[in-house]
Structures are given as structure tokens and as C-alpha cells.
Amino acid sequence: MQLLDGKKISEDIKNEIAEVVNKMKANGEKVPHLAAVIVGNDGASLTYVGSKVKACERVGFESTLVKLPSTISELELLKVIEGLNQDDNIDGFIVQLPLPKQIDDQKVLMAIDPSKDVDGFHPENFGKMALDMTTFIPATPFGILELLERYNVETAGKHTVVIGRSHIVGRPMSILMGRKGFPGNSTVTLTHSHTKNIAQITTQADIIITALGVPNYLKAEMVKDDVVVIDVGITRVADDTTEKGYRITGDVDFENVSKKASFITPVPGGVGPMTIAMLLKNTLLAREMRKTALGK
């Protein structure tokens, strides 16, 4: 069994990005600037956004955190987004999900200028992704592709089973694994809450990507020998024995599934850190595209 070490690979990627940024600085060029909008005080969301800001500092990007109260109206949030769209200093921004219930996610994502949509959630970018055009690939799926690529995991002709059809992970992942090229050329099955007899499908899988948020969902009996397992789940489980009072658990019964797997991602230290590294990569791409478009 080989661990797909997202922590290590994400560090490699951040070092590569930092090198590019150093060259930009040496040439007197503008460095990439990422903004993150967070609405409300959800603990996990604050942790992720905090990691994103820290990662920006680490690679030499500029970053701006826009903190808004959970009571904000949809119209006010749309105004903030318009401000970021118009701000020539900002190369890319994200609006952290989930949003409070008075706000329509789709309206918000549609309001983001596609050229600044480093999350890749705008329908224009999602469409480009599905049509193999150059665009921002959502950071979590992008991170999974990067892990498969850097560990040279064979995907062509393999049966990939994706569990979960979220717009952020499962749906794009199912498209990306079936695209031409590497990593891709896979035969994909997208499963979800209405799927019948899921174990019959997962035991046929060469590659399983779980994005459910249900701790210990994928058991050893549900996989075949030498399976490749990508665990996107991250659930906080209360644990008094830890300093923070909780620990992070994935969707996979790691202890038992890892005994059968050829490659497997740990949680934490797998897909999560890759997500952040790929957001930085998208922000670098956004800066390079803006430089071409604006001439500065």
C-alpha cells in the first residue's frame, strides 16, 4: 500500500509557486492577489479560510479576507462581489460555502466574474471544464487529479466510481476522470443517495472517490484488492482527548480498507491540503491571464 501524501505534494506545489512569485517580484511585476469572502462564524469554514490566507502568505501572494455578518442580505453580498469584480488589484476571489439560508448560492456564484472565479464554480467555467477548454478547475477535483498524476496512478481504461454528486466535488470529478488524457480516460460511474446496491458497484471499482461526509462509510468488504481510494470526506468528530476537542475523520474505514488498497489518501493530510495548493495554482493562473488581458 502506498500513501497518496497530499501534505507532502501540496508542499512541493507551494514551493513551485513560491519560486514563480519570486521571479515576478524580481522582475518588478505584480504578484497574485487572492480575496476570500466569508459570511458568518462557522468554525470549520473559518479554519479553511484561515488556512487559505496563511497559504497565500507562504507563497508570497497578497491576500484579502472579507468577513461579513451572517445576517447580511443577498443584495449586500452581491454588492461586495461586484466591488471585487471591479477591483483591478484582485486577481481572483472565492466566496466560502455554505452560505446562510437567506442567500441563494446560485445567484452568488453567477455574480462572480468568470475570469476571477478561482473556485471554478461559475457555470461558464464549469462548461469550459466539461468541454476540455482552459479554465479554472475546482480546487478539490484539481487536487485529486494532481495527486493521481504525481504518483503516476494508472487511470486509462480503469473503472472509477465516484460516491456523491455535489457540484463542488462529485459532479466535476465524474466529468474529469472521463476526459481524454491523463489522468482521465477512465470509465466512470457516478453514485449517490438513490443508487441501489452500492457495494455491488464499488466492488467492481479500480478507483473509488468518496465525497460524502459520512465517517467510516466505505468498508473493506465494499472494495476489491488493489483498489485506489481517494477520501474527500472531512467530518469533525468530538474528541476530548485532543487539544482542539475534535478530530477529523474521512469517509473511509482507513484501518481496514488500507490493507486491501494499492494507493490510498489519508485524512487529514490527503485531499484537504491539495485543495488549498490548487486554489493557489488557480490564482496564479488568474494573475497570468490578467497580465495578458490588461498588459500589466
Ligand SMILES: Nc1nc(=O)c2c([nH]1)NC[C@@H]1CN(c3ccc(C(=O)N[C@@H](CCC(=O)O)C(=O)O)cc3)C=[N+]21
Ligand atoms: N467556495 C468554497 N471553496 C472551497 O474550496 C471550499 C468551500 N467553499 N467550503 C468548504 C470546503 C472545504 N474545503 C477544505 C479545504 C481545506 C481543507 C484542509 O486543509 N483540511 C486538512 C485539515 C484541516 C482541519 O484541521 O480542519 C486536511 O485534510 O488535512 C479541508 C477542506 C474547502 N472548501
